[in-house]
Amino acid sequence: MSEALAGAADAPQESPAPAASTSDALRVEHVAKSFGGVTALRDVNLRLGRGEVLGLIGDNGAGKSTLIKTICGFHQPDAGRIFVVGEEVALRSVDHARSVGIDCVYQDLALVNELSVFHNMFLNREKVRWPLLNNRAMRKLARQHLASMGLNIPDVNAEVAKLSGGQRQAIAVARSVYSDARILLLDEPLAAMGAKEGTQILDLIRDLKAGGKVSVIIIAHNYAQALDVCDRVNVLQHGQITFDKRRADTSVEELTELMVAEYRASRAARPPAV
Amino acid sequence: MSETVEVTQRPAPEQQPAPANGSRRVLSLLSDAFLRRREASILLVAVGLMIYFQFSKSNYLSKSNLINLGQSTGPIAIVAVGIVLLLVAGEIDLSVGMVFAFAPFLMHFAIDFYSVPVIPGILLALLISAGIGFINGFIVVKLRVPSFVTTLGSFYALQGIVLLTSHAYPAEVPKAAEGHIRTWLGAGNWAEISWCLVIVALFHVVLTRTRWGLHTIAVGGNLLGATEAGIKVSRIKIGNFMITSALGAFAGIMEAFRVHTIDPNLGGGTQIPFTAISAAVIGGTALAGGSGTMIGALLGMFVLAELQDGFNLIGFNANGIFLITGLAILASMIANQYLSRLRRTGRA
Numbered sequence: 001m002s003e004a005l006a007g008a009a010d011a012p013q014e015s016p017a018p019a020a021s022t023s024d025a026l027r028v029e030h031v032a033k034s035f036g037g038v039t040a041l042r043d044v045n046l047r048l049g050r051g052e053v054l055g056l057i058g059d060n061g062a063g064k065s066t067l068i069k070t071i072c073g074f075h076q077p078d079a080g081r082i083f084v085v086g087e088e089v090a091l092r093s094v095d096h097a098r099s100v101g102i103d104c105v106y107q108d109l110a111l112v113n114e115l116s117v118f119h120n121m122f123l124n125r126e127k128v129r130w131p132l133l134n135n136r137a138m139r140k141l142a143r144q145h146l147a148s149m150g151l152n153i154p155d156v157n158a159e160v161a162k163l164s165g166g167q168r169q170a171i172a173v174a175r176s177v178y179s180d181a182r183i184l185l186l187d188e189p190l191a192a193m194g195a196k197e198g199t200q201i202l203d204l205i206r207d208l209k210a211g212g213k214v215s216v217i218i219i220a221h222n223y224a225q226a227l228d229v230c231d232r233v234n235v236l237q238h239g240q241i242t243f244d245k246r247r248a249d250t251s252v253e254e255l256t257e258l259m260v261a262e263y264r265a266s267r268a269a270r271p272p273a274v
Numbered sequence: 275m276s277e278t279v280e281v282t283q284r285p286a287p288e289q290q291p292a293p294a295n296g297s298r299r300v301l302s303l304l305s306d307a308f309l310r311r312r313e314a315s316i317l318l319v320a321v322g323l324m325i326y327f328q329f330s331k332s333n334y335l336s337k338s339n340l341i342n343l344g345q346s347t348g349p350i351a352i353v354a355v356g357i358v359l360l361l362v363a364g365e366i367d368l369s370v371g372m373v374f375a376f377a378p379f380l381m382h383f384a385i386d387f388y389s390v391p392v393i394p395g396i397l398l399a400l401l402i403s404a405g406i407g408f409i410n411g412f413i414v415v416k417l418r419v420p421s422f423v424t425t426l427g428s429f430y431a432l433q434g435i436v437l438l439t440s441h442a443y444p445a446e447v448p449k450a451a452e453g454h455i456r457t458w459l460g461a462g463n464w465a466e467i468s469w470c471l472v473i474v475a476l477f478h479v480v481l482t483r484t485r486w487g488l489h490t491i492a493v494g495g496n497l498l499g500a501t502e503a504g505i506k507v508s509r510i511k512i513g514n515f516m517i518t519s520a521l522g523a524f525a526g527i528m529e530a531f532r533v534h535t536i537d538p539n540l541g542g543g544t545q546i547p548f549t550a551i552s553a554a555v556i557g558g559t560a561l562a563g564g565s566g567t568m569i570g571a572l573l574g575m576f577v578l579a580e581l582q583d584g585f586n587l588i589g590f591n592a593n594g595i596f597l598i599t600g601l602a603i604l605a606s607m608i609a610n611q612y613l614s615r616l617r618r619t620g621r622a
Binding site for chain 2 (some may be wrong): 104112
């Protein structure tokens with residue numbers, strides 16, 4: 001991250017124009033996924049440019065979480081293909097996805113309340129001096145890394161349970177960035193967060209973008225605030241991407257109208273209640 | 275867990291007592307450490323009981339009585355080590371009480387019927403017991419049966435196997451094991467408590483300082499989160515079931531050596547897991563998963579042993595021990611709730 005920040009000054013990245021597909025950080029083609037009789041993803045096509053921040057919005061039950069979990073290897077798709085930097089990958093597991101540079105910060109925060117900040121930051125990637133954990137090294141690296149991201153976590157020894165929602169989210173993001181994620185999926189990064197904390201997280205994402213090494217997909221329910229940092233916006237409805245525009249070409253109003261139109265249509269299709 | 279560990283080891287510059295009001299700072303530091311360290315309160319109880327019983331009966335701290343205390347603490351504290359691992363991982367094992375009784379028979383069958391040499395025979399018994407733990411873990415993790423029900427089932431299944439294979443008769447300790455092996459593995463005055471201390475120390479390190487321990491805490495603290503972080507949850511859970519069974523088997527074999535007979539009722543069935551769970555809970559391990567302490571469990575077992583032994587010596591009605599145990603469990607759980615709230619809010 002520190003070198004990413006350093007690089008930001010001389011190479012500010014404009015919102016990247018859609019380019020040749022091989023340069024895409026991530027491409028999802030015709031991905032489908034069902035659970036029993038329920039179709040969560042019908043036919044998803046999605047593209048994420050390098051260094052791009054893509055906003056993915058959609059109503060409850062549109063399939064956002066399923067899509068995220070499919071991209072990061074938690075679910076295996078029933079059909080379709082996934083390309084990472086032009087190369088097709090069949091993601092077998094979260095570990096496998098991580099090994100090709102895809103990492104996800106989940107809505108239900110994969111932090112363990114009972115563990116310290118630094119243990120959480122290194123969860124399942126612990127520094128070990130066999131047979132023992134190298135706590136000293138992890139503590140030091142965690143402090144350095146959090147500071148380099150400009151995050152103010154007073155005590156890396158503190159139990160995560162004692163931190164605020166924003167601090168927890170920040171730690172979860174910092175953890176992913178630390179693991180050299182090239183494609184970062186943020187599931188509801190602003191959920192359960194105050195305005196100030198939300199701004200901090202968005203600043204964090206801006207810094208990542210400025211670094212140019214990480215491409216980000218933000219899944220947001222409350223998109224008004226998140227839209228600020230996005231280069232492009234996709235809307236997921238009924239398991240399909242139904243809308244794809246550059247941030248500059250759309251507005252909060254248009255997106256709201258889109259979401260509400262869906263509701264109106266479904267209402268119109270129903271016989272009126274008496 | 276990490277909290278209780280880190281606090282003592284971290285050189286915290288901001289907490290250096292100022293020279294001026296040094297003694298007061300030290301005092302508040304001590305009380306703070308006391309609040310934070312779950313084992314502290316149970317240690318206080320253990321020492322308090324010791325002083326009380328010594329004053330009311332001067333032979334309480336005699337060598338022979340200390341041997342008694344060691345023998346009643348050792349085997350069950352070893353079982354409690356496994357129980358703590360499982361409780362931290364969010365599971366439980368009731369069947370370990372029957373593994374305790376079954377393992378000496380496994381050793382006896384191997385050595386006396388299949389002419390396996392003594393040490394390999396013992397190792398074989400431990401291995402088969404670990405296999406029983408594997409079956410428990412497999413049913414819990416892969417077939418998704420709650421561990422309470424799974425191990426309730428395997429408890430009775432094992433009891434049946436013990437009674438069928440032994441024809442409900444005790445057997446003699448294998449001749450080949452008499453002598454040094456029997457002395458070192460249980461019959462010696464200090465054998466059981468020594469093994470117990472080694473095992474508690476070992477697993478204290480495992481729980482607080484190794485990846486295995488960290489992942490066990492993670493699995494019990496946030497199962498979904500641990501899975502999403504890529505931790506092999508099944509491996510951790512099944513592994514801890516195997517460790518618990520193997521520890522139960524080892525404790526059972528030592529106990530059989532000590533009492534010098536292989537009894538199908540060794541340990542009294544449910545009494546072993548119930549006492550071990552009590553020790554863990556009194557020592558400060560929550561049933562909710564995600565936190566626990568080995569040293570606390572050892573102290574918890576020691577307190578239970580002290581009570582039983584002390585009441586015997588002063589001639590208190592032995593039946594009252596159950597009342598005391600029950601109240602101790604409730605009191606320690608209520609104190610735990612209170613203390614953890616105190617830890618979470620500001621104070622710590």
